[in-house]
Amino acid sequence: MSRSDRSTRAMHQALPPALREAVDDFAEHLSRVRNRSTHTVRAYVTDLVSLFDHAVRMGCVDLAELDLSVLRSWLARQRTTGAARTSLARRAASARAFSAWAHRAGLLSADVGAALASPRAHRELPSVLRADQAAALVDGPTRRVRPTDAPPTDLPDTHGAPTNPARTGPAAGPTSGEAAVPLRDRVLLELLYATGVRVSEACGLDVGDVDHGRRVIRVFGKGGRERSVPYGVPAQRALDDWLRRGRPAMVGTHSGDALLLGARGGRLNPTTARQIVGAYAEAAGLPRTSPHGLRHSAATHLLEGGADLRAVQELLGHSSLSSTQIYTHVSVERLRAAYRQAHPRA
Incomplete structure (x- = not known):
């Protein structure tokens, strides 16, 4: 067990019983109902334990007291401690997913996380190999x-x-x-x-x-x-x-x-x-x-060879087309690089 896992477990055990039970029930929902992987469930649990640890420090010891101000305060604290934009976006998504589930389960009177904004994660273009x-x-x-x-x-x-x-x-x-x-x-x-x-x-x-x-x-x-x-x-x-x-x-x-x-x-x-x-x-x-670099390369080479974006989405198993569209940017960047290198007036 890693140091971060031990820290998460210690914080989990220190939570009030009601909050600890909510984390466990949500984790079971993700695993059994949503069929999420062990790594995904662990990431959600880590984020929720951090959120509830922060909520307890703010005096929120019952799930019914969780509101948007607590969620925003938690994200603000994460940002001040140096969390990256991608991490903040993921943690906000974890909070929204839990809030929606808790509201459906009757644990929250309202979906307090629905209005929680998160920074747009900066997506770097993946590096790919030439053919x-x-x-x-x-x-x-x-x-x-x-x-x-x-x-x-x-x-x-x-x-x-x-x-x-x-x-x-x-x-x-x-x-x-x-x-x-x-x-x-x-x-x-x-x-x-x-x-x-x-x-x-x-x-x-x-x-x-x-x-x-x-x-x-x-x-x-x-x-x-x-x-x-x-x-x-x-x-x-x-x-x-x-x-x-x-x-x-x-x-x-x-x-x-x-x-x-x-x-x-x-x-x-x-x-x-x-x-x-x-x-x-x-x-x-x-x-x-x-x-994963080979996966990026395969997708890019397929698109450069004329494959349809929807077909590449299906091949890669992306649930959203936006995940596949990043490879079109890779192809454009490679095209620009070739143009700058070869064209006399580039």
Whole structure:
């Protein structure tokens, strides 16, 4: 448990029982009814505990006493302590979401957070790789561009499986466990760039989620929303190699149906996947790159190639078109840069 988590837990325990119960009930609503992820629920709880801690300091010990002035005072205090605009916007959204839920649940006589304004978060344009840079990164496992031929040191698998004794020597499959790692890395990089899926979505794929005939993967995104995402021929070749020669060498008793496996046979850990992407990018001499950077690059390259914005929204799993529109700005900026570099009167 991190220091911030311990601090949040301590403040939570110090809250009056009525406020503490409201936080717990809201967290259960987010998890069970809204089907939010564990990370999202934790962020909401952290914001609410901070809000109620501030409210108690102002003399508000009952939920019915929560009003707009308390919410505004809390945000003002966050700003004076150096919170970024994006953090303030998120915390205001947390307060509004709780207020709306509490009003519907009959805990508040009015939705006091409905009138709460928040600073508009400044959205920086994501950095993206050029098409040739993305190709060099994805081809890294094939060309062995790692600083050494040794596979990366994986974190514990998602299931924390013990090492499978059957895999300490040469694997029973067509290749050794160590030689299977580049095949795993290659299919991970191909899928991230070919589909633009989130790293958690890629690591959550099962073997049965791949439709080889239609070259489509079934993805479960945020909020449990399901979508189908196509992939190309290079990703299909990587999948075929991995499933035929790589996965059988790394599979263990805790593998289950997981498509991508970690060093100990369990489902590949997203943190390990981030390390894999970063290692290949560094070895290829590319800018610092993450799986989300590949997602940004895939979306930008799709739009530059003429893809419809709505289609890209569906591929990425964005619930709002505004989340996808940022990639149109990226394309315009790249166009401007090319113009300034090439045009004699730029």
